[in-house]
Amino acid sequence: MKPFRMLKLEQRESELPLQSDHAKTILIVDDEKSIRDVLVTFFVEQGYDVLTASDGREGIAMFESNPTDFVITDIVMPRVEGIETIRKIRKQSKTVKIIAMTGYVDSYLKEAMILGADDSINKPFNTEDLMAVVDRVTTG
Ligand SMILES: [Mg+2]
Structure with a gap:
């Protein structure tokens, strides 16, 4: 009985740090509530802990x-x-890892990349577009 109980304990201990390693955090910064809501739903479903800010000043302070x-x-x-x-x-x-997004001209996104964004996404976007950009920044 004793070796069996020890084995179970080891298994449980090794599961704990693995879980916390996978809890990724993301800050969503957008002045449009509807966009924030879509992104919150998406990233929560992907297992992220999510923070939001409604403009740049709030976002910078929150980060x-x-x-x-x-x-x-x-x-x-x-x-x-x-x-x-x-x-x-x-x-x-x-x-x-920073992702820039805009519905405006591409030159904004180019400037964003020069100043430190890792990737960008054009509005409007769908779930597949989001998945693609998240995959790129998480693997690259
Ligand atoms: Mg805006």
């Missing part, structure tokens, strides 16, 4: 107090826009 593994940020927002948000967050962390 400072709560650094996440990933950031997905809109570009055109009131107060502090996305380009500045990316620049500031990249300054705080070299390892955070």
Whole structure:
């Protein structure tokens, strides 16, 4: 009986750190509530712990107090826009994966990439587009 119980205990212990390794965190920054809601639903379903901010100023402050593994940020927002948000967050962390998104011209996304975004996505997007961009930043 004793070896069997020890084996069970070892199994349980090895499961615990594995689970916490997989709990990824993401900060979603967008001034449109409907976009934030879609992204929250998507990333929660993907197993992420999710934080949200409704503009760049809030996003930068939130990342400072709560650094996440990933950031997905809109570009055109009131107060502090996305380009500045990316620049500031990249300054705080070299390892955070940043995805820029916009429905506006591609030059915004090019600027975002130059200033520290790892990838970008055009609005409107569907679940498959999101999956593709998340796969690229998590594997690359
Ligand atoms: Mg916007």
